[in-house]
Amino acid sequence: MSNDRLIYLPLGGAGEIGMNAYVYGWGAPGKERLIVVDLGVTFPDMDGSPGVDLIFADLAWLEANAKRIEAIFITHAHEDHVGAVGLTWSRLRAPVHARPFTALHAKRKMEEQGQNPDAVQIAPTWPQTIKAGPFTVGFAPISHSIPESAALVIDTPGGRVVHSGDFKLDPTPLVGEAFDPALYAEIARPGIRALVCDSTNVFSPHPGRSEATLGPAITELVQSAPSLFVATTFASNVARVRTLAEAGVAAGRTICLMGRAMRRMIEASVEAGVLTDFPSTVPVEEADSIPRQNLMLIVTGSQGERRAASAALSRGKYLGVELKEGDTFLFSSKTIPGNEKSVIRIINQLSEKGVDVVDDRSDAYHVSGHANRPDLMRLNEILRPRMVIPMHGEHRHLREHARLARAAGMGSLIAINGSMVDLTGDEPRIVEYIEAGRTYLDGKVQIGAMDGVVRDRIRMALNGHVLVTLIMEDDEPLGEPWVELRGLPETGTSKAPLAEVMEEDLAQLVGRAKRNLLSDDERLEEELRRAVRRTAEDEIGKKPEVTIVISRLS
């Protein structure tokens, strides 16, 4: 027993914001019993992952050690924490524990992927706990921008770990439980070995503001709007949707929710009992019978998502509603880095319609769901952990958070995805590096980020694609090479059709070729490819991707 150890291993979410997936272990080295915390997704982009639907952590290591997994715990229902549960469960096959609201979402994720939703079990609230092998895990309520977020209190023979999940210190979150310092002081009483902690807002210098501070400003804004008022926020930010709806009602408006995700989230919140007094709303079909100055729409698409309601409204009539000169559109949200262009596109389209936009530059209409720097320090003071392991952040966030913790006298280090950290000693220590990567959901197929599939797509997008077909009979060309272009200009500097110039050059090459080249597919392909790229470089100044198909008749 003496060499048993307590390990922490992030597989996703450490060194990035998104696709959270963390592992804890207790036992003899290499034989630790494991629990998994969160199985989230991150979203693709055209730059790095064109055509991909979702991205999540490469779970090869976990899958290889699936027999050691005791259970999976989901801290809250954001996509970057719960989104991959259904997609990955068949490879892990351990019970999934989550609080009721989160469990609703996790079950739906399971169903969507043809998995049995009964694998998801509804967890009780701390101080009640769940036994999982050598682990005893409790869900401690903590405030965040979605209901029923939890920090996990993880007891092991090696001591108590608190896994913060995503959190802020909000005394009045409006929906979901307030942050309760007394509860956390109680949790800290036996002593905390390690706090594994959200790092998102470590660079924000001021204490975070409460959700409750927003209502008056938003009400005033809605009141001052001369015509239709539209607000967008994250569908999952149930408290914000409520703040917006209540502000609308206070300003004498009828509320209409637009966007499937938002209606579903509100329904789930009511079903889970976390939302009991949401203002009454009208269905969108009735919206156009209400005078514009008496109507408020709350819509999806705060990040400029192309298919969400805000983008649809910015383009034209959507579900019978059309925005007009004099309408007001509020982004009650912060633009996530990378989404700026999409959001700006919508703002400009709204501008073309004469709609006044109140965007995210004003802090008056949005508060963050994550703990700022002073809030992180306050949690540290309450919990007094021996060590703080930063998670849920890019490298810059983890580094700054580790520095902050050390400055406050706690042990700390930067553990990015794949770093196995031994928490057993006086100081945290990286003991092994696991291969950590990304898995893409591409249509229905899961592919590795490094498989080359997406790399080929990017290359086609940057360079265009040339196809060459050549028919050979008895090692002699039958006819001439044929060229098709995709994603390339039709003519180059010679002003002759590019495909024809290539065909001539290839015909010459084939005509001059010796028999030993013509009989060797690999070499012949290579020669043809080189010739295509040379001609392209001359004619259009680009080196395209080339596919050669040599058909041999015999």
Next chain:
Amino acid sequence: MSNDRLIYLPLGGAGEIGMNAYVYGWGAPGKERLIVVDLGVTFPDMDGSPGVDLIFADLAWLEANAKRIEAIFITHAHEDHVGAVGLTWSRLRAPVHARPFTALHAKRKMEEQGQNPDAVQIAPTWPQTIKAGPFTVGFAPISHSIPESAALVIDTPGGRVVHSGDFKLDPTPLVGEAFDPALYAEIARPGIRALVCDSTNVFSPHPGRSEATLGPAITELVQSAPSLFVATTFASNVARVRTLAEAGVAAGRTICLMGRAMRRMIEASVEAGVLTDFPSTVPVEEADSIPRQNLMLIVTGSQGERRAASAALSRGKYLGVELKEGDTFLFSSKTIPGNEKSVIRIINQLSEKGVDVVDDRSDAYHVSGHANRPDLMRLNEILRPRMVIPMHGEHRHLREHARLARAAGMGSLIAINGSMVDLTGDEPRIVEYIEAGRTYLDGKVQIGAMDGVVRDRIRMALNGHVLVTLIMEDDEPLGEPWVELRGLPETGTSKAPLAEVMEEDLAQLVGRAKRNLLSDDERLEEELRRAVRRTAEDEIGKKPEVTIVISRLS
């Protein structure tokens, strides 16, 4: 003469920030003599223009009316104003006028594209002017983030127009001329018919700060840095490079410039006489002989450009220099929307090296080169134009700026690219819409944005590409269809190789096909394409791009 009119026609830069290209005309409708102001580029991105090298305004209308063009005027040497001169000049063939520093850049652009640099003529400074048909044009010095920026004073029989160019109201710009209110009051004396005005910062509520305010804060920052200090900014922001270099010298450091664009810009500034007292620098080869705490690098790549010095340094050793734990890296710049991810990538890579990054969130180390809202109002008060036409902005900027001008009692409207505005009457009035679009430089070829070339690339990136070859002899298949995949997973839900599943499905289709289908290339291709997409949808949940090559032997 009585129906002669004064027109303004933006072809680029109005409804976007980038690729500025404006036209003014005087004469009978449809026969106006024309001048062109600025011929700039904008930069491509993976989202909308993968593989493209540069983007500029579609000049088809100008080319069709090339004989009416009297001259081209370039306000300043930023790429979005001068970058397309060489690329487009052969289609316009009019003399190009620019102040000496700008002319240096314009000449180089001409040379790079094989055009005669003598087409670029060095313009005198206001009150001296240039005659161009019915126009008399003067370059009035105005402060901006590059030396020798000018507003154009355009006199016509229809009155005086001031085209602001890019500007700020800086009394102490350090390099280049200060904004001189007396000069502009003098320009306003005969009365200004129209001010066509930069709108970039119309949403910034506070008066702009001077370049001179930055020195002390940057000096203090450099002094407090324990080891190597690196700063990045736009290479063209010569004043900033000087501010940074002087701060470094004041902090007792030796200065080294890294990045071709930056060295070239400083050399051009010295050559043009706009920079006379730049601190002495050491070549990069000597940098590693200087103790880190005595060295300051000023480097290119403030926008995260992959090939610039900052990105290279963030990845590893570059030109003998390697960043280390304890070094400091300052972004003395603002991240342009759309570049956030690239900049953040560099910051995280620097974080991995232990480098402390001071980023653009602090306003202490950067000031904008554009006039803020109160500055726009101040210029209006000095010039008292009858009308203000907002330019150099996205739609939201133009709209806000037009609103601001109207609130101040001036005529205004929103004129986006392609809107021909008649400035002759009491109010500006759109009289015609010209087809306005974008041209892509793709390698060596200029293609229209709507030609479908780039659309095909984007589709290949999103959907992957399947190639099918089929050989036919006398309307009978010779062998079976052959499938090649590019950018697609190798296996789908059936776990069999995807290409083989497709080949089997296609072989069945061809085997069952009647002679009238087999003899009809177009229909046969369509059937094969549909079959490929159906199989792909079943197997991988995606509908790929498909190219079919049917070879007929006879």
